[in-house]
Amino acid sequence: MATINVKRKKLNFLERIYLPEVFRGMAITSWHFFKNIAFHLLRAIGFKHLRGAVTYQYPEEQRPMSKRTRTRHRLTQREDGSPRCVACMMCETVCPARCIYIVAKENPDPNIEKMPASFDIDLGKCVYCGFCVEACPEDAIRMDTQIVDIAAYSREGMYYTMDELLHPEKHGDKILSDPKKPK
Amino acid sequence: MTLSPELISGIGQIVAVCAFFLGCLLLSGVLTWVERKQSAVMQDRIGANRAKIFGLRMFGLFHIIADAVKMLAKENFIPKNADKLLYQLAPIVSLFFALIAFSAIPFGDTLVLGDIRIPLQGLNLNIGLLYIFAMLSLGVYGVILGGFSSQSNYSFLGGLRAISQLISYEITIGASIVGLVMVYGTLNINELVYVQGEYLWGWVPKWGIVVQPAAFFIFLTAAIAENKRIPFDLPEGESEIVGYFLEYSGMRFGLFFLTDFLELILIACLLATLFFGGWQVPGLFADGFHWFNGAVLHLPALLITLIRVLAMITKILFFCWFLMVIRWTLPRFRYDQLMHLGWTILFPLSIANILITGIVLLFIK
Numbered sequence: 001m002a003t004i005n006v007k008r009k010k011l012n013f014l015e016r017i018y019l020p021e022v023f024r025g026m027a028i029t030s031w032h033f034f035k036n037i038a039f040h041l042l043r044a045i046g047f048k049h050l051r052g053a054v055t056y057q058y059p060e061e062q063r064p065m066s067k068r069t070r071t072r073h074r075l076t077q078r079e080d081g082s083p084r085c086v087a088c089m090m091c092e093t094v095c096p097a098r099c100i101y102i103v104a105k106e107n108p109d110p111n112i113e114k115m116p117a118s119f120d121i122d123l124g125k126c127v128y129c130g131f132c133v134e135a136c137p138e139d140a141i142r143m144d145t146q147i148v149d150i151a152a153y154s155r156e157g158m159y160y161t162m163d164e165l166l167h168p169e170k171h172g173d174k175i176l177s178d179p180k181k182p183k
Numbered sequence: 184m185t186l187s188p189e190l191i192s193g194i195g196q197i198v199a200v201c202a203f204f205l206g207c208l209l210l211s212g213v214l215t216w217v218e219r220k221q222s223a224v225m226q227d228r229i230g231a232n233r234a235k236i237f238g239l240r241m242f243g244l245f246h247i248i249a250d251a252v253k254m255l256a257k258e259n260f261i262p263k264n265a266d267k268l269l270y271q272l273a274p275i276v277s278l279f280f281a282l283i284a285f286s287a288i289p290f291g292d293t294l295v296l297g298d299i300r301i302p303l304q305g306l307n308l309n310i311g312l313l314y315i316f317a318m319l320s321l322g323v324y325g326v327i328l329g330g331f332s333s334q335s336n337y338s339f340l341g342g343l344r345a346i347s348q349l350i351s352y353e354i355t356i357g358a359s360i361v362g363l364v365m366v367y368g369t370l371n372i373n374e375l376v377y378v379q380g381e382y383l384w385g386w387v388p389k390w391g392i393v394v395q396p397a398a399f400f401i402f403l404t405a406a407i408a409e410n411k412r413i414p415f416d417l418p419e420g421e422s423e424i425v426g427y428f429l430e431y432s433g434m435r436f437g438l439f440f441l442t443d444f445l446e447l448i449l450i451a452c453l454l455a456t457l458f459f460g461g462w463q464v465p466g467l468f469a470d471g472f473h474w475f476n477g478a479v480l481h482l483p484a485l486l487i488t489l490i491r492v493l494a495m496i497t498k499i500l501f502f503c504w505f506l507m508v509i510r511w512t513l514p515r516f517r518y519d520q521l522m523h524l525g526w527t528i529l530f531p532l533s534i535a536n537i538l539i540t541g542i543v544l545l546f547i548k
């Protein structure tokens with residue numbers, strides 16, 4: 001049987017009698033205690049830039065996010081409000097979770113071949129890899145809505161249709177409030 | 184009809200002692216909040232603050248009430264094979280012995296107002312010290328009963344761990360105190376505090392920590408082990424090695440929980456009384472403050488008593504805080520390390536302390 005020999009650090013005398021090390025540890029924790037209490041007090045009397053804790057009190061206080069964070073998807077629009085998407089199926093093909101479902105139709109504009117008849121993403125399956133955004137040749141899909149509180153009471157609630165993807169601002173707070181998504 | 188001074192003194196004592204008990208019980212409730220908040224502040228967090236009443240949060244103080252309501256509203260489960268009587272008795276035994284130990288703690292000097300003499304202590308026994316340690320030891324029975332009567336293997340193992348730990352460290356606690364008793368020559372806690380009001384070389388208060396520093400550290404360590412808190416929380420180990428109260432739920436578990444905090448306060452009281460002069464304030468005598476140059480600031484008796492009670496409360500609160508810092512700083516011992524520390528380090532050290540104290544006393548006398 002294989003044996004693993006763990007190399008242990010040899011402790012010197014002061015470390016072995018334990019007490020000095022205990023005091024060192026307690027000095028660190030109490031330093032944090034007093035420093036944070038002082039910061040809390042100073043914050044309470046008006047020094048708002050001092051924080052005694054690293055906590056973000058989530059629903060009320062959002063943690064600042066980088067612009068590059070991959071958040072909920074949106075479909076970009078042309079000037080007339082129709083989707084930029086040309087239904088090339090690149091994103092549907094590259095998606096590792098296979099959660100994009102596109103049905104194509106002919107575009108009335110003779111310069112453009114196709115457009116999506118429906119464009120659904122099942123966010124319950126999405127792994128937020130961002131491949132769809134990178135694959136898109138038309139810059140038609142983006143993940144920059146900064147919406148992260150995506151939750152629903154049912155699997156259907158995580159299923160997003162084209163209208164919701166085109167207008168994330170309209171449906172931004174819909175998910176948390178509605179138990180059942182209107183179909 | 185006139186009330187005799189004895190009667191007034193008696194009533195005064197009852198009121199004072201009731202206030203002290205009530206204060207300790209309240210403090211044990213508040214300590215659940217302190218534990219959460221202090222650990223949070225030590226770890227750069229905010230801590231539990233979501234319980235609110237009418238939009239008021241009060242820094243999470245309502246969590247105490249929320250906890251109590253939760254405990255009371257939960258199902259009080261009794262395992263099918265458990266010994267019903269002993270199972271229900273165990274938490275009560277724990278709590279009872281933790282509570283009555285408080286009665287021997289003096290929380291202030293005797294208040295003298297003319298004929299009225301109100302001792303600020305529940306029970307002035309001349310073996311008060313032994314009494315407290317006896318009650319602490321009896322509290323172990325709650326743990327033993329809890330572990331054995333629930334007829335669960337995990338509780339049983341937790342109970343076994345608890346017993347061997349508590350009994351090992353009880354010996355050390357007893358031995359660490361002997362040095363103190365030898366120096367002060369009394370087992371009466373009240374007298375113990377009086378003697379600590381004396382001064383070495385005229386200015387160093389003759390507190391336990393000054394005359395018996397080694398005993399302080401030994402007692403502190405053993406007392407934390409008796410209290411079953413981290414780093415000695417092997418009997419409980421809530422998060423992974425479930426302990427003797429595994430089968431308990433609802434308020435019965437709550438009682439065990441409360442007992443833990445009461446014992447914490449008791450240990451804080453003992454540390455303050457035995458090693459930090461109890462209600463003594465350096466420089467404060469029965470007639471007022473004595474400065475170094477011999478000047479005396481006279482104060483009324485009531486004010487002096489008040490200052491002394493406040494000093495005692497401050498010391499208790501300080502040690503509660505101190506014990507919390509230890510609890511949130513140190514990692515848990517392994518069981519063999521625990522036994523090693525108890526039997527081969529602390530116990531011989533406490534014996535050596537007794538020996539050295541004896542020799543030194545022999546040469547001084």
Ligand code: SF4
Nearest residue numbers: 095126127129130132
């Ligand atoms: S982020 Fe990844 S998993 Fe989600 S839809 Fe786009 S490609 Fe699919």
Ligand code: SF4
Nearest residue numbers: 085086088089091136
């Ligand atoms: S890759 Fe872009 S253009 Fe192609 S189907 Fe997907 S969103 Fe539409």
